[in-house]
Amino acid sequence: MARFQALGDWLAWQEQFHPRPIDLGLDRVAGVYASLDPKPDTIPTITVAGTNGKGSCVAFLEAIYKAQGYRVGAYTSPHILKYNERIRIDGLPVADDDICAAFERIDAVRGDTSLSYFEFGTLAALDIFSRNDVEVRILEVGLGGRLDAVNIVDPAAAIVTTIAIDHVDWLGHTEEAIGREKAGIFRQATPAIVGDRNPPNSLLQSARDKQAELMQIGQAFDYRKQADGWDWFCDRLKLTDLPEPNLQGEHQFHNASAVIMAVMCLQGRLPVDEQAIRQGLTTARLQGRFQLIAGTTPILLDVGHNPQAVQTLLDYLREHFPSVKVHAVFAMMKDKDIPGVLAIMRERVAQWYLAPLKNPRAASEELLTSYFRQQDVTSVNHGYADFSAAFEDARRHALPGELILIFGSFFLVSEYLSHFS
Structure with a gap:
């Protein structure tokens, strides 16, 4: 029998259940994930970390892949109005019943393992995406990167947007320390896309140490604004006269550029045409940002x-x-x-x-x-x-x-x- 029937009751219980509201570490959540879904995890995943710009990158990725016709799962935090905003399929929040059913499955397999509010949500998102046959997953890191719950999944590409001082109690008091934590989402022989022109050296060095495929804005790719529209380019490709991003602010050109680089890196697994990129740039939506x-x-x-x-x-x-x-x-x-x-x-x-x-x-x-x-x-x-x-x-x-x-x-x-x- 389910512990609770209503989503609000599940969430209220989760807020009080774990002794620490933030409890960084992968052992507990990875163990439960293995019990929840023991089959090999093959869904192509893009993980997004950074101090600012994560939500914008997820919104652009979600819109571009949806425009191409893929079934897209996106996991973000925090929510603004309803918890369901955190778990979306094809841009739409999933229903209360689906989240409650996922929480029930997690509760049934966790045994004596205690999970935080965020860990329950991360596992629910992964479970729901698996059961709904999404073709691409976009996961936003909640805090840091290395020890964040979403890092139990190996990404096909990883984006780090910007690095600044924030969450010092958990990530460290310097940009170098924070950069090392964010770089925890990078993997060997996997695109590691950096959307910060002046990141801490620790971020870049961590990518090299892991033998990730490091690509930094201003180095491997960049953009140039024109009178009408803008151009994006890397060493092997150029997209011209792109429409301005629907999300407001100069920084959105940086975010959109990092996203396009990730999309290009995954063309072999998730082909996307230029029209889908253009459409995604103009249809991305994000509440609460300008x-x-x-x-x-x-x-x-x-x-x-x-x-x-x-x-x-x-x-x-x-x-x-x-x-x-x-x-x-x-x-x-x-x-x-x-x-x-x-x-x-x-x-x-x-x-x-x-x-x-x-x-x-x-x-x-x-x-x-x-x-x-x-x-x-x-x-x-x-x-x-x-x-x-x-x-x-x-x-x-x-x-x-x-x-x-x-x-x-x-x-x-x-x-x-x-x-x-």
Whole structure:
């Protein structure tokens, strides 16, 4: 008999079941996976790691392979509105019943092995993809790479997007240490695609040490923007007059370029024509990344939560809203580099509205206001009961033509989309 019938009950139990919410390591999850699906794993897989840009790369890959007619499984995290967003087949979230059935199968074979919330989800995704005969799997690393649960699968190609300081409690305090962890997804004689022009040497050296087929943007492949469209090229191929990526921001050309390199590397196993690449670039969708809600007072949503991502956000604002007054509804998790983010955005935001989040990891109002005081930022509004109150206050103060920016956390964007979209 199943432990639970409803998806919400399964998830609530998983959040409390394992003693540590984050427990990096492959032994437990690999052992359960072997019991869950003992037959050889032959589905071509692309694993995507990096500090920022993972979700965008998955979205481009998903759209390109779907445009070619492949049955595509994609696994991402975190979700914004519903858990089901994490496990998709052909772009559509799988049903509650399918996830519950996978959780039941995992629970039945795990024995005394304890699994974390993320490990349950990873195993469920792999199980569902296997049972639904997907032809290509795209797996987003949750944290790091080397010890992340998705690394129990050997990829046919691996992408590392960018490297920056984040998750220091688990990955290390330097880019070199973080680079070594991200490089854990590379395999011998397998394409290792790096979408960072200036990655830490540890990432590149790890690829060489593993004898992976290292391909770095600016070295093995690159892109060039034209008046209309852009060109992508490597040493043996050039694609010209490509349509601009549907996802916004200059950094998306980097992400799309890394994705095209991966697609080209896998042509022998997963042939893709140029038309599918073009279609995928223009149909990729991703919630919460420079997501603009049009209106008299437009609203911009962005899940950026570390200095590298927020610098990209600032660049986007300078290009698309160069002289527009910005009202920022803001929150961050307390384990993030809040001072680094404020240092980047303090001059661009006219008014801040601190939105409380019902999450134990969220930075308290007291902590946030202390960081604002340290940086001599005085235009800070706080004391709200919840996100809705903070947002409504921003909406009252913002004049037509000014911009409301909601950024700093996935959870913050989720609050807006849950209540106001």
